[in-house]
Amino acid sequence: xxxxxxxxxxxxxxxxxxxxxxxxxxxxxxxxxxxxxxxxxxxxxxxxxxxxxxxxxxxxxxxxxxxxxxxxxxxxxxxxxxxxxxxxxxxxxxxxxxxxxxxxxxxxxxxxxxxxxxxxxxxxxxxxxxxxxxxxxxxxxxxxxxxxxxxxxxxxxxxxxxxxxxxxxxxxxxxxxxxxxxxxxxxxxxxxxxxxxxxxxxxxxxxxxxxxxxxxxxxxxxxxxxxxxxxxxxxxxxxxxxxxxxxxxxxxxxxxxxxxxxxxxxxxxxxxxxxxxxxxxxxxxxxxxxxxxxxxxxxxxxxxxxxxxxxxxxxxxxxxxxxxxxxxxxxxxxxxxxxxxxxxxxxxxxxxxxxxxxxxxxxxxxxxxxxxxxxxxxxxx
Amino acid sequence: xxxxxxxxxxxxxxxxxxxxxxxxxxxxxxxxxxxxxxxxxxxxxxxxxxxxxxxxxxxxxxxxxxxxxxxxxxxxxxxxxxxxxxxxxxxxxxxxxxxxxxxxxxxxxxxxxxxxxxxxxxxxxxxxxxxxxxxxxxxxxxxxxxxxxxxxxxxxxxxxxxxxxxxxxxxxxxxxxxxxxxxxxxxxxxxxxxxxxxxxxxxxxxxxxxxxxxxxxxxxxxxxxxxxxxxxxxxxxxxxxxxxxxxxxxxxxxxxxxxxxxxxxxxxxxxxxxxxxxxxxxxxxxxxxxxxxxxxxxxxxxxxxxxx
Ligand SMILES: Nc1ncnc2c1ncn2[C@@H]1O[C@H](COP(=O)(O)OP(=O)(O)O)[C@@H](O)[C@H]1O
Ligand SMILES: [Mg+2]
Numbered sequence: 044x045x046x047x048x049x050x051x052x053x054x055x056x057x058x059x060x061x062x063x064x065x066x067x068x069x070x071x072x073x074x075x076x077x078x079x080x081x082x083x084x085x086x087x088x089x090x091x092x093x094x095x096x097x098x099x100x101x102x103x104x105x106x107x108x109x110x111x112x113x114x115x116x117x118x119x120x121x122x123x124x125x126x127x128x129x130x131x132x133x134x135x136x137x138x139x140x141x142x143x144x145x146x147x148x149x150x151x152x153x154x155x156x157x158x159x160x161x162x163x164x165x166x167x168x169x170x171x172x173x174x175x176x177x178x179x180x181x182x183x184x185x186x187x188x189x190x191x192x193x194x195x196x197x198x199x200x201x202x203x204x205x206x207x208x209x210x211x212x213x214x215x216x217x218x219x220x221x222x223x224x225x226x227x228x229x230x231x232x233x234x235x236x237x238x239x240x241x242x243x244x245x246x247x248x249x250x251x252x253x254x255x256x257x258x259x260x261x262x263x264x265x266x267x268x269x270x271x272x273x274x275x276x277x278x279x280x281x282x283x284x285x286x287x288x289x290x291x292x293x294x295x296x297x298x299x300x301x302x303x304x305x306x307x308x309x310x311x312x313x314x315x316x317x318x319x320x321x322x323x324x325x326x327x328x329x330x331x332x333x334x335x336x337x338x339x340x341x342x343x344x345x346x347x348x349x350x351x352x353x354x355x356x357x358x359x360x361x362x363x364x365x366x367x368x369x370x371x372x373x374x375x376x377x378x379x380x381x382x383x384x385x386x387x388x389x390x391x392x393x394x395x396x397x398x399x400x401x402x403x404x405x406x407x408x409x410x411x412x413x414x415x416x417x418x419x420x421x422x423x424x
Numbered sequence: 425x426x427x428x429x430x431x432x433x434x435x436x437x438x439x440x441x442x443x444x445x446x447x448x449x450x451x452x453x454x455x456x457x458x459x460x461x462x463x464x465x466x467x468x469x470x471x472x473x474x475x476x477x478x479x480x481x482x483x484x485x486x487x488x489x490x491x492x493x494x495x496x497x498x499x500x501x502x503x504x505x506x507x508x509x510x511x512x513x514x515x516x517x518x519x520x521x522x523x524x525x526x527x528x529x530x531x532x533x534x535x536x537x538x539x540x541x542x543x544x545x546x547x548x549x550x551x552x553x554x555x556x557x558x559x560x561x562x563x564x565x566x567x568x569x570x571x572x573x574x575x576x577x578x579x580x581x582x583x584x585x586x587x588x589x590x591x592x593x594x595x596x597x598x599x600x601x602x603x604x605x606x607x608x609x610x611x612x613x614x615x616x617x618x619x620x621x622x623x624x625x626x627x628x629x630x631x632x633x634x635x636x637x638x639x640x641x642x643x644x645x646x647x648x649x650x651x652x653x654x655x656x657x658x659x660x661x662x663x664x665x666x667x668x669x670x671x672x673x674x675x676x677x678x679x680x681x682x683x684x685x686x687x688x689x690x691x692x693x694x695x696x697x698x699x700x701x702x703x704x705x706x707x708x709x710x711x712x713x714x715x716x717x718x719x720x721x722x723x724x725x726x727x728x729x730x731x732x
Contacts (some may be wrong), residue, residue, distance in 0.1 A: 058529030062518065069517045263513035265479055267530050268502045421498070423479050 059277020109157035248327030306391030433487030460625030516558025
């Protein structure tokens with residue numbers, strides 16, 4: 044359809060870009076989505092999400108009070124994970140408390156516990172957990188191991204000394220690098236940057252192009268000598284600018300509200316951001332060539348957004364997924380961007396560490412752009 | 425001299441979902457001519473216009489616009505054609521000036537600002553240039569659309585029902601402007617439902633059910649129809665209209681105020697059908713040339729009979 048003389052024109056690209064910026068500015072909904080979504084998500088998720096919950100409500104049944112029982116409970120509470128909220132006299136109530144969500148754990152110290160300890164009979168201490176959500180109980184249960192070893196050391200003195208655990212044959216030393224205190228925000232907030240860019244980027248472009256078709260302005264656009272690439276550039280460049288504004292918002296929040304460390308180069312990050320935003324916008328543009336109306340465009344955006352959210356390693360540990368799910372995850376730009384942004388901010392990664400995740404996004408961008416330009420019709424057929 | 429026709433297409437066909445919407449369409453329009461494009465809704469006018477400017481690809485057939493092949497040189501055609509869509513399709517959330525500026529940039533016009541300012545001036549919209557296009561009334565939207573699609577000085581204008589929903593004064597201004605453009609050598613293909621507009625065209629083409637049924641000047645089309653018409657005036661014409669309907673030889677009965685138009689294809693049969701009523705009190709019978717509307721309704725009825 045397009046003759047060879049008809050190269051890419053700066054004037055036409057500029058016409059599209061200017062028009063798009065004006066429309067963006069006038070459309071309150073879009074504007075609210077561009078600024079409102081990042082601010083809301085960062086505040087909401089940044090403050091709300093905690094993958095290492097502490098002070099979990101615990102029911103306690105002590106069948107027979109003793110020094111051992113008291114010290115055990117103190118040791119449990121000292122881990123920070125358990126907080127005794129219920130003292131239960133009748134152990135039969137425990138299943139009810141767990142089932143009705145009133146406690147996360149129930150600790151039962153049986154009759155004759157102290158005597159059995161003193162006799163070296165290794166009695167059983169029962170801790171029941173509502174393990175419906177493994178993430179909520181995992182860390183707390185891991186902390187129990189240590190308790191069995193040391194909780195009663197103070198009480199096992201004198202003749203009982205021999206009941207103490209012997210020291211292990213070797214010592215394990217753990218270095219929690221990059222996030223020694225296990226602060227969830229350090230992981231979540233940079234991740235949110237990717238999530239926000241994916242969500243708004245795909246949706247905004249998909250809507251922007253579909254709107255032209257729905258309002259009938261596409262027919263006019265097609266009747267003018269604008270080439271598909273120029274339309275695409277015009278639809279994408281303004282939203283890249285929007286993406287950068289969103290990135291700055293998230294970075295400001297990360298720094299001032301959540302004190303997320305920023306060790307690496309922000310210049311390198313902005314390169315990653317550029318490619319990542321472009322990839323998402325290209326997806327949105329492609330969707331718009333398929334969608335018949337804005338509602339469909341919206342639905343398609345969600346179809347892309349959900350797997351991105353769930354399989355990228357933002358919500359759940361990437362390495363916890365089976366191979367096939369990891370393969371899908373590897374194909375999603377968000378997966379790689381999360382590694383890039385977390386790597387740069389928390390680990391101080393440089394070009395060498397970032398490159399293995401940069402090229403897959405770039406490849407994705409190229410493939411999607413080719414699909415988009417092939418699908419974009421110069422006619423109304 | 426007019427030289428080669430500006431529009432010269434032949435045997436254009438277009439189907440949507442297996443339904444033939446345009447069938448073996450052919451037309452030639454010379455330079456500087458205003459060609460009216462008429463036909464009932466859904467007859468394929470918009471589809472045909474879209475094929476002419478490269479917005480739709482014909483299933484078969486072909487031809488040239490401005491000497492350029494409509495199948496292969498769409499991009500070049502687009503640069504020289506002004507297409508005004510049936511539905512207002514400039515940006516309602518852009519101001520008048522911003523819309524014109526957008527168009528000027530897209531066509532890469534030299535001295536852009538000046539051209540936009542002149543266009544605004546011609547429109548008489550300089551003072552309202554910052555108003556959003558969406559806030560304009562139908563008539564002003566139409567003026568803006570015409571200004572926008574003539575900004576790049578196209579050689580061919582394709583106007584799709586440009587005056588639908590526009591008041592009579594604005595319509596007359598619009599047609600004055602079309603005639604000025606035609607005098608400057610611009611060729612115009614304009615679709616319309618208005619008979620008075622059809623009569624302002626140099627030539628017309630009548631399309632129904634995707635087929636071109638009549639072509640030529642208004643006089644040609646009327647003469648070519650072979651239709652006989654009588655005008656009947658007087659009291660009780662409304663009652664007469666009902667009785668005449670079912671008579672053999674009467675194809676169409678239409679009441680215009682106090683005047684009844686009765687037409688049929690066979691003059692003798694029609695005269696015979698009317699003969700019984702000529703004695704009625706106060707009715708005045710007069711043979712008259714058919715109007716364009718009589719002809720179109722007749723053509724449409726014929727086409728319907730042939731296709732259903
Ligand atoms: N894109 C399309 N897809 C399917 N059918 C279409 C499309 N465009 C037009 N049509 C159908 O083709 C017929 C002719 O439409 P159109 O050319 O708009 O007629 P007109 O402009 O004379 O009213 C109509 O029945 C319409 O429903
Ligand atoms: Mg139409």
